[in-house]
Structure formats: C-alpha cells, structure tokens
Amino acid sequence: MSERRAAEIALSKLKDGDREALAVIYNCYGRMIFSVALGITENYTDAEDVLQETMIETVKYAHSYKEGTNPKAWVLAMARHSAIDLVRRRKNHLSLEDSAVESLESEETLGSLAPEIMDLLKKLDEDERQIIILRIYAELPFKDVAKAMDISVFAAQKRYQRALKKLKSISGGDFG
Amino acid sequence: MNKKEIKRILSGFDRVDMPNKDKILSSCPNAEEKASVRKGTGKRNALILAVAVAALLALVGCAAEVKEYNDAVTFFEEYSLSTDNLSRSEIKKVYRDIITEQFALEQTAVVILDQVKGYVVGVSVPSSEELKKVWDDLTVSNDGPYSWYYLDNEIEEEGIIRSGEMMFFKIIDCEVIWENKIPLRDGYVEDYVLFKKGKYVAVYGVYSPSARGSKNCGFIELFDAESGESLWRKIFDDYRHFSVSAVLPSEEGLVAFCRGDLENFVFVKLDLSGDIIHKNVTEIGNKGIWNVANFEDGYIMQLGSYQQNEKLVKVSDEGEISDGFSYSSEDTAYFITDMMEYGGKLYLSAYAVPKNGREIVSGHGEIVSVLDEIIDMYMIEIGEHPDAGFGLYAENLTEKLRENYTAVLLVCDSESGRPSEFYSIEGSVCGELSINEDGEMLWETEYISDSYYSPATSSFSIGGACHVYRHTFDKKGDLISSEKTGEVTDFRR
Incomplete structure (x- = not known):
C-alpha cells in the first residue's frame, strides 16, 4: 500500500501546487520510469531524457490525475508515450544525419548496460516488449497495461500471452 | 523459461545506475526538494500524512473482527504509522481501503444475443414406453x-x-x-x-x-x-x-x-x-461466485445473485477483475450453468427462458408464466369445465415447460470473449461441459420428459424428469454426434 498511498497523496498535493511532492513521486516511481524508458529506448541518455520529461509532465498534468486510479499506471503511461516519441524522433533524425549513428553507438546502450535484458527483449516486437516490461517488471494489472498502451484489456492479454509463448518457444524450455 | 525467470532477468534494470536525482528534479518547473530534516524517507512522511487524512474518513460500520484488527495493527506498526486518535474501526477501515481494490460491476457490457448465429439441435420426444419407466430410471447423479x-x-x-x-x-x-x-x-x-x-x-x-x-x-x-x-x-x-x-x-x-x-x-x-x-x-x-473456468492465461468467473442476473467477468492470473459482460436479448433471458475453455474458445452452457414482457430471475422466477397459466386453470371451477383440475393439466404442463426452456451452448471468441454462434435444443435445460478420453468436448442437456405440479412443496413448485442427451464436439468445435444416454435426472423449479 504504502507506495501507492504515498503517491496518491503526493499527486493530490502536487495538484494544490506543492512542488515538494514531486520528490515523493520520484522516490516512488523514478526507478520504474527510468527502467521502462530504458527498455523502450535502449539508450541511457534517452532514458534519462524520458525520466526528466515524465517528471515535467507529472507537474504539468497533475490536475488531470483521477483520484482512486493507479498512480503508477498513470505515470508509466506518460513515460511510455514519451519514450516512444523520442525513439521515433531519433529514427527520423538519424536518417538525415548518418554521422549521428556513430555517436549513438558510443553511448551507453541497454546492450552494454544489461546484456541479459537485451538478449530477452530482442526476441520480441515493440508492443510485446512493452507489455512484458509493464506487466512483469512494473507489475501493472492488465487493465492498466491496456490503458497505457491504448488497447483493450483482451488485446493486452492476448499479446502478453503471445509474447510469453514466443519466449518459451525460443528458449525451448518448459514454461511455468 | 518461466515467468519467474523473466522477472529475474528484468530485475537487472534495478542494477543500472540512475541519473542524478537533483539534476532531474531541478529542471522541473518550480520543483525543489527542501533540505528539511525528516524523520524517515519522504515516503514515510507521506504515509504519516495518509493516516492523518484517513483519520478524517467517514466510518464504515463493520463488526469488530479480531483477526482483521490485529492484521491492521501489524500493518501500521510495520510502517511506523501512529494509531493515536484512531478508533478500532477506523484503523480497520484505513487498512481495508489500502489493500482492497474496488471493481464496479455496473461497468459491464451487455451482449445482445439476437444477432448471434445459431444452430438448432433436434432431440426426440420420449415414447410412451419411455415415459412409463422414466420415474423408475430417475437417479441422483454422482x-x-x-x-x-x-x-x-x-x-x-x-x-x-x-x-x-x-x-x-x-x-x-x-x-x-x-x-x-x-x-x-x-x-x-x-x-x-x-x-x-x-x-x-x-x-x-x-x-x-x-x-x-x-x-x-x-x-x-x-x-x-x-x-x-x-x-x-x-x-x-x-x-x-x-x-x-x-x-x-x-x-x-x-x-x-x-x-x-x-x-x-x-x-x-x-x-x-x-x-x-x-x-x-x-x-x-x-454477488455469489457461481462458476469459474480457465480462460486464456487467467479465468472467467460468473457472478450473480438471485435478485439480479449473473455477469461474467475476466479474472487475471493475479486475481484482478477486468471487463464484465452479461448476456441479454430483448425477449429472452439466459442463465449460464457451466463454462469451459476448449480449442481456444470459451463455451458457455446455458438455458434460455422467454421474458414474456418481464424481467426474469433464475430459479422460481423462470416458471412464473407457466404458473400463471396453472392458476388461470385452477380458477375454473372444478365440475364446471371438463378440462379443469390438476390431473389433466399435468399433460399440458410438460408441453408448457418445453415451450419455456431451451438449452443453449454459446461459443465465444477467445479474443473478445463475446459469443459468435450458439447451438440450441428446445424443451431442454443444460448440464455440464466436460472432456472425454479422446479429447472431445461433451455437452450434456436434459430434455423435459415428464412433469408435475406440486403447490404444497416448499422447495419447488414444478417437478419433473429429464432424459439426458450427450452432444460431442470435435477439436475444431464442430458438433459430431448427439445421443440419448439412458440416464434420467430430476427437474425442480
């Protein structure tokens, strides 16, 4: 409870203009936001940008947080959108400036920071990665995963199952 | 690789060094972290505030439950929360509010079955010889x-x-x-x-x-x-x-x-x-939990009460409820008695009862229209009309019951959980779904063969005997056979 309740209280205070509450949100979910961002962008610097962007948006949109809903899910939905935007912007940017490719390769990537995670996630497509990270790492219930990804709960469950089956079939092991 | 292994691998995220917190927060509009002395972490301070807020919550009347109270006190102690100025029930309320999520069952989708494609399965009316021995053959099934x-x-x-x-x-x-x-x-x-x-x-x-x-x-x-x-x-x-x-x-x-x-x-x-x-x-x-079945990587659960018809909800592998729906049609009420996942689809064994302009609840409510007719007949003075009386009406009663009941097997899509087609059998109520040794799905239905009116019985008003039919479906979901099993079960409403 404690983390969720603390975050709910903090968001409520943030709505009332108490900026100190942002530190509480960071303490509760900063690690989770950064990790989800790293899983999507595969790049440390980009994930750092996403973390910063998400904290800014938390301040900006605190008034729209609906009391009683899952604060972690609310924050991670923003983080996910921010990360996807950044990845897409980066792709467009790289297509115009080949020299940027070299600099990207020299930055800290998910592959260099957490090779075992990279080995796991590279087996999945973009949606499946996000579902696995949000469901298993962030431990979001399916209804919140669905909201974060703008899909139905049934679609979220179906893709989750597909992702798990893919991991099982590639690893050749017995799932469960 | 199992879920635990995936979780272990993803926990590697936690070992990656985080960016500098002050740098992140200082860039946010008006975001400052005061260097004031705190008793614990910011999280704990917020929790202490949460208790103060909770102390203002309206009390919910609930009986003093020693175990729940002890759990609540343990929880408060674990998080160094003060229970000062909180009553016993306030402590329990705060604890329950915290650990219990609410699910609004009103948020359910109503699936309209009038547009669903259906197939009628025929069964034979029992012969007079079969009817003579139906009450001898009646057994309590195990x-x-x-x-x-x-x-x-x-x-x-x-x-x-x-x-x-x-x-x-x-x-x-x-x-x-x-x-x-x-x-x-x-x-x-x-x-x-x-x-x-x-x-x-x-x-x-x-x-x-x-x-x-x-x-x-x-x-x-x-x-x-x-x-x-x-x-x-x-x-x-x-x-x-x-x-x-x-x-x-x-x-x-x-x-x-x-x-x-x-x-x-x-x-x-x-x-x-x-x-x-x-x-x-x-x-x-x-709401009572009437039925549960495996579905996808979670479950589907039937909730209902005798004041309201049932709803189906999906339950995740972690026990979270999502998406509810109930089945309805303009003229017909559906009552689900069993459910099973098979061949990637969800099968719901149900029976349908005509609404006749009123809302029907399960049990005695299903036979209201039949009872209305019995009462109409009863009102005819015995002796005034040659057709009056219970004896003769018993012959018509079975016919009326068969008109009132249709067994239905709903075949539901695995992606949406909504029915895409159904099989129906007139004059029948439904039984169980199971799998035979060959991996084929069996659906048992009970055809109303004979009946009687029992106004003096407290637990039911109409009793009867049903012949059991077994319908076999192959792994593609096609009906491959229907046979009378020879078993007879009882009918009571």
Whole structure:
C-alpha cells in the first residue's frame, strides 16, 4: 500500500501546487520510469531524457490525475508515450544525419548496460516488449497495461500471452 | 523459461545506475526538494500524512473482527504509522481501503444475443414406453468416484447442539475404497477438485469454528487421491464470513475463488504444501461466485445473485477483475450453468427462458408464466369445465415447460470473449461441459420428459424428469454426434 498511498497523496498535493511532492513521486516511481524508458529506448541518455520529461509532465498534468486510479499506471503511461516519441524522433533524425549513428553507438546502450535484458527483449516486437516490461517488471494489472498502451484489456492479454509463448518457444524450455 | 525467470532477468534494470536525482528534479518547473530534516524517507512522511487524512474518513460500520484488527495493527506498526486518535474501526477501515481494490460491476457490457448465429439441435420426444419407466430410471447423479456425507456425532457445546463432522470418501463400483474424516463441525462441503493427473483431490467448503456460529470460515483439505491420506488442511478466517466458492488447479498448486464478508472477492493461490503464495482482494458487492473456468492465461468467473442476473467477468492470473459482460436479448433471458475453455474458445452452457414482457430471475422466477397459466386453470371451477383440475393439466404442463426452456451452448471468441454462434435444443435445460478420453468436448442437456405440479412443496413448485442427451464436439468445435444416454435426472423449479 504504502507506495501507492504515498503517491496518491503526493499527486493530490502536487495538484494544490506543492512542488515538494514531486520528490515523493520520484522516490516512488523514478526507478520504474527510468527502467521502462530504458527498455523502450535502449539508450541511457534517452532514458534519462524520458525520466526528466515524465517528471515535467507529472507537474504539468497533475490536475488531470483521477483520484482512486493507479498512480503508477498513470505515470508509466506518460513515460511510455514519451519514450516512444523520442525513439521515433531519433529514427527520423538519424536518417538525415548518418554521422549521428556513430555517436549513438558510443553511448551507453541497454546492450552494454544489461546484456541479459537485451538478449530477452530482442526476441520480441515493440508492443510485446512493452507489455512484458509493464506487466512483469512494473507489475501493472492488465487493465492498466491496456490503458497505457491504448488497447483493450483482451488485446493486452492476448499479446502478453503471445509474447510469453514466443519466449518459451525460443528458449525451448518448459514454461511455468 | 518461466515467468519467474523473466522477472529475474528484468530485475537487472534495478542494477543500472540512475541519473542524478537533483539534476532531474531541478529542471522541473518550480520543483525543489527542501533540505528539511525528516524523520524517515519522504515516503514515510507521506504515509504519516495518509493516516492523518484517513483519520478524517467517514466510518464504515463493520463488526469488530479480531483477526482483521490485529492484521491492521501489524500493518501500521510495520510502517511506523501512529494509531493515536484512531478508533478500532477506523484503523480497520484505513487498512481495508489500502489493500482492497474496488471493481464496479455496473461497468459491464451487455451482449445482445439476437444477432448471434445459431444452430438448432433436434432431440426426440420420449415414447410412451419411455415415459412409463422414466420415474423408475430417475437417479441422483454422482459426478465421480468421490463424495461426502455428514456424521451423526452431534455434540453439545455451550448449551448449543453442534452438527456432526464431515466424511469424504472414494467409491468405485459401489465399493468404498477409502474414507477420511474432515473434523470440522457446523459446516458443509461445497465441492472437490481432482488435479495433478488424479494424484490429489482437494475438498473445500465452509464451517463454523464455534458453537455460537458468529463466524464462518472457509477450508480446503488436500487428500492423496490414492490412499485417502490427509496431506494438509487450510483454514481461512480472515473475515467474519468467509466461503470458498470454487477451486481450480494451477501451475503451482491450487487457486481458490472465495467471498469475504459477502462483499469481497478474495483470490488466493496456494502451493502444493498449502501455503498461500498470492492473494488479491476486490470489493464486488453482494454477488455469489457461481462458476469459474480457465480462460486464456487467467479465468472467467460468473457472478450473480438471485435478485439480479449473473455477469461474467475476466479474472487475471493475479486475481484482478477486468471487463464484465452479461448476456441479454430483448425477449429472452439466459442463465449460464457451466463454462469451459476448449480449442481456444470459451463455451458457455446455458438455458434460455422467454421474458414474456418481464424481467426474469433464475430459479422460481423462470416458471412464473407457466404458473400463471396453472392458476388461470385452477380458477375454473372444478365440475364446471371438463378440462379443469390438476390431473389433466399435468399433460399440458410438460408441453408448457418445453415451450419455456431451451438449452443453449454459446461459443465465444477467445479474443473478445463475446459469443459468435450458439447451438440450441428446445424443451431442454443444460448440464455440464466436460472432456472425454479422446479429447472431445461433451455437452450434456436434459430434455423435459415428464412433469408435475406440486403447490404444497416448499422447495419447488414444478417437478419433473429429464432424459439426458450427450452432444460431442470435435477439436475444431464442430458438433459430431448427439445421443440419448439412458440416464434420467430430476427437474425442480
């Protein structure tokens, strides 16, 4: 409870203009936001940008947080959108400036920071990665995963199952 | 690779160094972290504030439950929260608010069945010879080689008679293979489930631990299916009223679908040793858990009450409820009695009753229109009309009942959970879904063969006898055969 309740209280205070509450949100979910961002962008610097962007948006949109809903899910939905935007912007940017490719390769990537995670996630497509990270790492219930990804709960469950089956079939092991 | 392994790998995220916190927060608009001295972390301060806020919450009247109160106090102590100025019930309320999520069952989709494609399956009207022996053939069906009975060993406790304990036994070809006592009084067995390829049998139900009967506890007892040895007994006493409504096997052991205090859905996972490995509580209001089936990587659960028709909800592997729907049609009410996943689809065994302009609730409510006709007939003075009286009406009663009931098998899409087609059989109510040795799905229906009106019976008004039909579906979901089994079951509403 404690983390969720603390975050709910903090968001409520943030709505009332108490900026100190942002530190509480960071303490509760900063690690989770950064990790989800790293899983999507595969790049440390980009994930750092996403973390910063998400904290800014938390301040900006605190008034729209609906009391009683899952604060972690609310924050991670923003983080996910921010990360996807950044990845897409980066792709467009790289297509115009080949020299940027070299600099990207020299930055800290998910592959260099957490090779075992990279080995796991590279087996999945973009949606499946996000579902696995949000469901298993962030431990979001399916209804919140669905909201974060703008899909139905049934679609979220179906893709989750597909992702798990893919991991099982590639690893050749017995799932469960 | 299993889920645990995936979780372990992803926990590698936690070992990546985080960016500098001050740098991140300082870039946010008006975001400053004051360097004031705190007693603990920012999280703990917020919790202390949460308790202060909670202290202003309106009290919800609830009976003082010692165990729940002790759990709440333990929880407060664990997080260094003060219980000063909070009453006993306030402490419990804060604790329950925190750990219990609410699910609004009103948010359910209504599936309109009028547009769903259907197939009619024919069954034969019983011959006069069959009708003559139908009441002799009527048997009380036994679902399998396991059953239970209640001992007569009543005792007196605190001046109150307590009912006998329960016996669970295995029987094959009328021979008792083993029996074992469940030493719990004032209780009942809800049902049992076989799992791990018939190696274990788990029995579950409810009992009252004290003579005063002020508390009901749930229980699950695991037996070795071969020897009958009791391996463990798990008692659930979290609430004043706790019932274990359904139990299904799972990868780790068992999953129990329970009700707490008639308003909470309590989802409990146990391992093979009987230890609880996961629990989730959702407030659903006063709804009974009527049926549960495996579906996708979670479950589908039928909730209902006799004041309102049932709803189906999806339950995740972690016990969270999502998406509810109920089945309806403008002219017809549907009542689901069994459900099963097969061949990637969800099958719902149900029966349909015409609404005749009114809302129908299950049970006695299904035969209201039939009873109206009986009463109309009864009002005709005996002797004034040659067709009046119960004797003659009994012949028409069966015909009226057959018009009133249609067994329906809904075939639901695995992606959406909504029905895409159905099979129907007139004059029938439905039974169970099962899988035979060849891996084919069996759907049993009960054709109303004969009936009688019983106005003086308290538990039912119309009784009857039904011939059982078994319909076999192949793995593609096609109906491949329908046969009369020779069994006869009773009908009571």
